[in-house]
Amino acid sequence: MAAHAHKVKRYRGLMDWLTTVDHKKIGILYLMAGGLFFLVGGLEAVMIRIQLIKPMNDFVGADTFNELITMHGTTMIFLAAMPLLFALMNAVIPLQIGARDVAFPFLNSLGFWTFFFGGVLLNISWFAGNVPDAGWTSYVPLAGPTYNSGHGVDYYVLGLQIAGIGTLLGGINFMATIINMRAPGMSFMRMPMFTWTIFITSALIVFAFPVLTVGLVALMFDRLFQANFFETANGGSSVLWEHVFWVFGHPEVYILILPAFGIISEVVSTFARKRLFGYSSMVFATVLIAFLGFMVWAHHMFTTGLGPVANGLFSIATMLIAVPTGVKIFNWLFTLWGGSICFTAASLFAIGFIPTFVMGGVTGVMLAVAPADYQYHDSYFVVAHFHYVIVGGLVFGIFSGLHYWWPKMFGRMLNEGLGKLTFWTFFIGFHLTFFVQHFLGLLGMPRRVWTYLPNQDFDTMNLVSTIGAFLMGVGTICFLINVVVTSAKARNAKADAWEDGRSLEWTIPSPPPEYNFKQLPLVRGYDAWWKEKMEGKSAMTPAEPPGPIHMPSPSILPFIMSVGLFIAGFGFMYDKLYLAIGGIAVTLICMFFRSVFDDHGFHIEEDEQEKGVHA
Amino acid sequence: MKRLIPLLAGMAFLLSACGRDDLSTLKPQGPVAEEQFNLMKLSISIMTLVVVVVFAICIYVLIRFRRRKGDNTIPKQVEGNHKLEIIWTVIPLILLLILGVPTINTVFGLSKDYSKDKDALQVKVTAHQYWWEFEYPEYGIVTAQELVVPTGKKVSFELASADVKHSFWIPSIGGKMDTNTGVTNRMYLEFPKEGIFRGKCAELCGPSHSLMDFKAKAVDQASFDRWVAAMKSPAVVPEDAKIKEAFESKCLSCHAVGETNSGASAPNLTGVGSRETIGGILYNDEKPIEDNLKEWITDPQSVKPGATMPSAKDVGLTDEELDGISKYLANYKIDY
Missing domain, CATH: 2.60.40.420 (Cupredoxins -  blue copper proteins)
Structure with a gap:
């Protein structure tokens, strides 16, 4: 056993969480961090709605309001929605494809910590008294140095660059994982739908995030070093920023929603006890949506003045996305058709998703009609639309996924009663909040207004909207109570927790041991586990003999590297050169150590493999 | 179904108030807004159809195929159905064609340039943090916050910003156009009815973005001529x-x-x-x-x-x- 004699490194307590490279623990870290930022963003949303509860309200001032909307949007998109998706990706993807970990466990940890410190940097702005206030889109010149001379937008620019590194690393990692680490027999067309959507999402991240980074770097140069990328007075172009932002920003929308499509596909087919209807057309639709997603960015700019040819082309291209999306909707409906539908909290969120997302989708097609968009654009109609797709789509998807995979992640079933309460309060609150906003927009209420004059017929609907927002808050609190209550219960979830599981994650204990699969499974078809169950088997056929399992070593380096970037961020912002250099140096030194000293990981011997395995 | 309650409530609000005549996009007061409203109505009708079909299937499926107590049968595992899949690919394409043709038509129609048209009134709009400047180059007049236009003439706007990006929007007369820095945009509007219409800034431009309102006053040609003459006469200064x-x-x-x-x-x-x-x-x-x-x-x-x-x-x-x-x-x- 000499070949396996590397030292086994293990840490306990806090140190274990700071150094872990285990995808399951990183998933939990993403869940906690993303959940925290979700609460922060939610609180900001509630404050926005309180301010708008009546005309000429003075709950917060104009400046604070602009800070709130900017931070609400930025936090929810980059620091809540994406990390929560990464939480599910990390928790589920390696299990679904029958792998022991992701392709690059060290990178996985680095991705989490850069995201986390980027997010913390962004939110420290509240305490520094310089909060970004140019909207989550940060259009120049409003976000440029001339009209935004404080450090607010610097926090946005630097925080998102650091957090963006994490997202990009995650995208690369999951692409590599899904391409290389599938269990024997799992061809691409046997992958579960969630794995497919994460694969495509990762590709989108890899192509779209560098664009954002380039834009942010250019804006940073404008702000910190007096460059003129976007300064029209010196020959720059402010419309260029809009293009750069939306070339990233539109694919970002699909980065968010495709994983939700994947979750819904899994949940719907599990709780209907039926194979996903039209699997191959679902895969094709996903790829097509992703491809078209890169072709439509200028529909965010119909009123920028690009001219009729551009507006016409982008109108049609945008409408086309409705076709593959429609295919998905009908495939879900026909997965349910003829099934045996069981209503759990997870399936309620998935079922609630379908009509809600359709409503968000059809308003999307309405927005694609450029001349009509001249009326909708930057009005509350748009606010209603994107909350229907992001909350009604993505957040419902995340809630569904969390209820569904919670037993797999933690070994405990969430309380069904509280889960259903969460669903109904959140669902009703959501529609109450956002349905009326369509009409507010049509009646002439622009978005991002910190107050509005009376006598414009806006009052009642704004009141309704605010009441809805409180109800959504109640829903979220129900979920939190559920988490607390559940964490006190016994860890007794079965391997196949819902009994109708179809994919590989349901073949291993809940929660899985650190090496996931004692023996890698042999995949004999789509819905690998369902297929075995239907043939009367109680376990997967192993594809390899039992033996020692190779594991990656934990490492504190990703944490320190991210702290270095975090410090450097402050250095750049406040013109402290020594901090900037010092911070970057910390990161580079860590990279040096990582490159020079090989770490071969360790092995878990056969006799140790049963230790610490539950159920 | 419970999910229909907010929907119905919303519909009730819609019926009880379509908004103000001088502000709502649902009560168009000029041909540009009218044309856009027609496209809205067309798209809303198509989309309502889609939503109704999906909701109907959804509700039917949920009631018909819910799991009864003690039912442990395994439903038939269906892979797909080519006929159905072709149907729900082709029908949306047809619906989009119905929507796409008038869209393209209107995109080009509304982008007509009247800046060289002798019969059109030329107005240069300059947006400032947080007010609007209107210049009438043909008459050498500059005014602010209140756009005065004659009924019956096309008004050709040239739009730009003096500081940050704003967006020029008179909902009941026509859709918006951004005012950018460094480049100018053009659009035209028509004001066939006399009246005062509310205008707004639609692009976040700073703390008072929400208060950056203006008015568009449409008057008959004779009044407009009187207004021009009065604006051009020597300024009145305080007597004291x-x-x-x-x-x-x-x-x-x-x-x-x-x-x-x-x-x-x-x-x-x-x-x-x-x-x-x-x-x-x-x-x-x-x-x-x-x-x-x-x-x-x-x-x-x-x-x-x-x-x-x-x-x-x-x-x-x-x-x-x-x-x-x-x-x-x-x-x-x-x-x-």
Whole structure:
């Protein structure tokens, strides 16, 4: 056993969480961090709605309001929605494809910590008294140095660059994982739908995030070093920023929603006890949506003045996305058709998703009609639309996924009663909040207004909207109570927790041991586990003999590297050169150590493999 | 179903109020908004059809195929159905074709350039943090916050911004167009009906973005000609010499009246007494105009946070001067 004699490194307590490279623990870290930022963003949303509860309200001032909307949007998109998706990706993807970990466990940890410190940097702005206030889109010149001379937008620019590194690393990692680490027999067309959507999402991240980074770097140069990328007075172009932002920003929308499509596909087919209807057309639709997603960015700019040819082309291209999306909707409906539908909290969120997302989708097609968009654009109609797709789509998807995979992640079933309460309060609150906003927009209420004059017929609907927002808050609190209550219960979830599981994650204990699969499974078809169950088997056929399992070593380096970037961020912002250099140096030194000293990981011997395995 | 309750509630709101005639996109007051409203109606009808079909299937499926207690049968595992899949690919394509053709038509129709048209009125719109400047190059007139246009003529706008990006929007007359920095945009609108229409800034432009309202006043051609003549006649100045001195030294350093101070960086005040509002949001029919003026001049920041106009204290206006100037401006009316 000499070949396996590397030292086994293990840490306990806090140190274990700071150094872990285990995808399951990183998933939990993403869940906690993303959940925290979700609460922060939610609180900001509630404050926005309180301010708008009546005309000429003075709950917060104009400046604070602009800070709130900017931070609400930025936090929810980059620091809540994406990390929560990464939480599910990390928790589920390696299990679904029958792998022991992701392709690059060290990178996985680095991705989490850069995201986390980027997010913390962004939110420290509240305490520094310089909060970004140019909207989550940060259009120049409003976000440029001339009209935004404080450090607010610097926090946005630097925080998102650091957090963006994490997202990009995650995208690369999951692409590599899904391409290389599938269990024997799992061809691409046997992958579960969630794995497919994460694969495509990762590709989108890899192509779209560098664009954002380039834009942010250019804006940073404008702000910190007096460059003129976007300064029209010196020959720059402010419309260029809009293009750069939306070339990233539109694919970002699909980065968010495709994983939700994947979750819904899994949940719907599990709780209907039926194979996903039209699997191959679902895969094709996903790829097509992703491809078209890169072709439509200028529909965010119909009123920028690009001219009729551009507006016409982008109108049609945008409408086309409705076709593959429609295919998905009908495939879900026909997965349910003829099934045996069981209503759990997870399936309620998935079922609630379908009509809600359709409503968000059809308003999307309405927005694609450029001349009509001249009326909708930057009005509350748009606010209603994107909350229907992001909350009604993505957040419902995340809630569904969390209820569904919670037993797999933690070994405990969430309380069904509280889960259903969460669903109904959140669902009703959501529609109450956002349905009326369509009409507010049509009646002439622009978005991002910190107050509005009376006598414009806006009052009642704004009141309704605010009441809805409180109800959504109640829903979220129900979920939190559920988490607390559940964490006190016994860890007794079965391997196949819902009994109708179809994919590989349901073949291993809940929660899985650190090496996931004692023996890698042999995949004999789509819905690998369902297929075995239907043939009367109680376990997967192993594809390899039992033996020692190779594991990656934990490492504190990703944490320190991210702290270095975090410090450097402050250095750049406040013109402290020594901090900037010092911070970057910390990161580079860590990279040096990582490159020079090989770490071969360790092995878990056969006799140790049963230790610490539950159920 | 419970999910229908908010929907019905929303519909009820919609029926009870389609909004104000001078503000709502659902009550178009000109051909441009009318055309856009027609496209909205077309797309809403198609989309309602889609939503109804999906909801119907969804509700049917949920009721018909719910798991009964003790039912442990395994449903038939269906892979797919080519016929169905082709149907729900082709039908949406047809629906999009129905929507796409008029879309392209209108995109090109609404982008017609009337800037060289002799029969159209030319207006240069310059957006400032947080007010609107309207220049009539054919007449050599500049005004602010209140766009005056004749009915029956096409109005060709040239739009730009003096600082950050704004967006020019008169919902009941037509959709919006952004005012960018460094490049100009063009659009046209028509105002067939006489009336005062509410305009708004639709792009986040700073703290007072939400208060950056303006008015568009459509009048008949004869009134419009009278307005032009009045705007071009020599400026009326305060009668009291002391007030005149204060007004010229403390206000006209940025503002302008008549031909005085043509390169003004602040709103032109010619005929400000006959405008509907002060600062775009203090309505003169809700409070006497003189009070509105005093409120505004005393501390513009408290009315519009972030406004660049200094307060009365900052420019050293005495109470007497404040009263005198407010009175003068309130009575500076033009008849048209």
